[in-house]
Amino acid sequence: MDKALAGKTVFLTGGSRGIGQAIAVRLAQAGANIAIGSKSSEPHPTLPGTIHQTAEWVEQAGGRALAIELDVRDEASIQAAVAQTVARFGGIDICINNAGAFWLQPSMDTSAKRHDLLFQINERACFLVTQACYPYLKRSENGHVLSLAPPLDLQAIWFEHTSSYSVSKYAMSLYTLGWAKEFAADGVAANTLWPRTGIDSPAALFHGGDELRREFRKAEIMADAAFAIVCKPASEFTGNFFIDDSLLYAEGERELDRYSVVPGAALVPDYFVPKNIPAPPGVKLSEFRMYALD
Template sequence: MSGGSRGIGLAIARRFAQAGANIAICSKTAEPHPKLPGTIHETAEQVIALGGKALPIVMDVRDEKAVQAAVAETVSVFGGIDICINNAAAFWMEHSMATATKRHDLLFDINERGAFLVTQACYPHLKKSDNPHILSLAPPLDLKPVWFKYTSPYSVSKFAVSLYSLGWASEFKEDRIAVNTLWPRVGIDSPAAIVHGGDALRSEFRKPEIMADAAFAITTKPSDTFTGNFCIDDTLLYEEGVRDLEQYSMVPGNALVPDYFVPESIPAPPGVKLSTPRLYDFYEDDE
């Protein structure tokens, strides 16, 4: 898994650890961040405490050689790779003309190119797995103008991963490698979300464990039958039979603030209450 020092990545690592998984946590956060908590070593300690095996690897997804070395080390230690999770991401919500070239390049180097490099390095080993999966944290392909109007650099970098996933699902079908994406319906409580969205919204967020449970459900399905899907966390879990979605709310009973990129064609499960979309300031109907 790329990333994994905090937030959704940490929750995913913890969920797989509960199942006794071997987890390579590949991120460049080996030392504490000045503003954000968590390191790969702290995640590794939690994985081991929960019954899994951990391999923390310092890796920058922008560095091709570092990615290849991380994958090689993972195979050397664990004997192979069954699941590739593209979790690392750069976040920047701003107009295109207000985005510096350096910021633009960072978005694409981490979001688009990083997912490509990690997947490419894992691919030969996934072909040898009995149930291989690639899961990327990327949105459904919904080409509504408002998704791009105010944040096109970030949006295009994330939708690029969705397009890759669409193509890979077909490209890797003969290899029996499942390729799916996962995205949250509402705001997820994480250090990065608090930095960008503000602490006031936390009462309308869900815990990152909902994404972790959804990721586990997806990647434990048969790879030859469940592929090419753009999954929304609560819809996926509801289809899996989960009815108590309140367990994931930071404040049970509260209405939840919708996340970005969730299409109207994927309605919320019964009983889910959504608040006014205001995780960002530029929601609007755009024909």
């Protein structure tokens, strides 16, 4: 495996399962140190994965791991986690904002508590984690901020039934747009990444249902896309809103079917995928039905 990230340190939120876990393992295969920040230090009653399991897989993949129990809603906890990472590895080169809260319900059916949780974990945590990492990112030879957030596509369809969630995720994208300019003087890149289709992860299975799993892709497609982004020169590769398969196709990947849970099956589209970013040649999509929007 290419050790393109040997000696680099990644601060990753939400890495106990799913996409975050896959990203951690992929970057570890490239030689990175991975600080895994998540609340899941003990097994969840219904969801698999803990930060300690991810740390074990990171080390098996050839990286060095640091498991940190982290509440991304707590600024002091974020600052302490970043300090712990720097003390262990000497700095931070890559900040990945993967932690997320999910709620696809109409605004008038969204309580103040639910609204605040969405913004604390999506918008606010993205801001505070990036802010805490930034003094170290700008000392890196190739500093990157990567947020799992959608392309900016201001159509009512993305807000009609889901305004609170959508605005909290679009806030991450808007930060990225501004940070790409703001951080340029320090040579730090800011980009986003989003999946075209459902991803085989505990969260997607919970919301989309097991019957849709055959139309999902494996989380490895997001991990490979994240790897491609953070290996790029930060000074040249910033301010982009990426869809996973379009990025990989542009990078020369032609065997996208290998990421499918069931090779050859049509894939169910995810939310927030704009029409002006069409699927690569050969990718077959089914009908959107990941979430009930009514």
